[in-house]
Amino acid sequence: xxxxxxxxxxxxxxxxxxxxxxxxxxxxxxxxxxxxxxxxxxxxxxxxxxxxxxxxxxxxxxxxxxxxxxxxxxxxxxxxxxxxxxxxxxxxxxxxxxxxxxxxxxxxxxxxxx
Amino acid sequence: xxxxxxxxxxxxxxxxxxxxxxxxxxxxxxxxxxxxxxxxxxxxxxxxxxxxxxxxxxxxxxxxxxxxxxxxxxxxxxxxxxxxxxxxxxxxxxxxxxxxxxxxxxxxx
Numbered sequence: 001x002x003x004x005x006x007x008x009x010x011x012x013x014x015x016x017x018x019x020x021x022x023x024x025x026x027x028x029x030x031x032x033x034x035x036x037x038x039x040x041x042x043x044x045x046x047x048x049x050x051x052x053x054x055x056x057x058x059x060x061x062x063x064x065x066x067x068x069x070x071x072x073x074x075x076x077x078x079x080x081x082x083x084x085x086x087x088x089x090x091x092x093x094x095x096x097x098x099x100x101x102x103x104x105x106x107x108x109x110x111x112x113x114x
Numbered sequence: 115x116x117x118x119x120x121x122x123x124x125x126x127x128x129x130x131x132x133x134x135x136x137x138x139x140x141x142x143x144x145x146x147x148x149x150x151x152x153x154x155x156x157x158x159x160x161x162x163x164x165x166x167x168x169x170x171x172x173x174x175x176x177x178x179x180x181x182x183x184x185x186x187x188x189x190x191x192x193x194x195x196x197x198x199x200x201x202x203x204x205x206x207x208x209x210x211x212x213x214x215x216x217x218x219x220x221x222x223x
Contacts, residue, residue, distance in 0.1 A: 035213075040215065042201070042213045042214055043201070043211075043213040048210065097209025098145075099145045099205050102148060107155075108156070
């Protein structure tokens, strides 16, 4: 697929444990986004980044933190996983905030918190 | 508040039976409206961007249209391979995309 990889693809973890999801891109795009997708809610923005070490919160950021130390990597961390964070997580990249540049999505990480 | 609502939630068609999916939106300053296709177990795949009311775009059996309050995705003579979830999103000032809940389309042979 086009230059964006998410890892792991699937993960089962226990309540209260920390979890880190990774998004890696080879497109050198400035903007990176983390979304979660749940039935009945669609895709909701968790955090986004507009450059190395520049990040901001989305609409559902509670319980999540992010880091971007390199252009190509955007990490999403659940400090202490809860069952409500069971979801499918998607990373997206974009070259610009102009609507002429759409988002490219990764294949997703299915996270189950038991 | 910026919001996107898609209808219906699910649509079942027979092969060749044309129909339309609806995306209603409210946003403070529309910069673009996007349609994506999502297959099970995969990430959304870009289909179209519409920028202003009256604009139309086509791709194979799909045609997207835009008014000041809604967008339609028309599917003409669908085939089973058109089965997927179709997502609509609007871009708000600042560049973030706000998504609707999607319409799950099933086309039976």
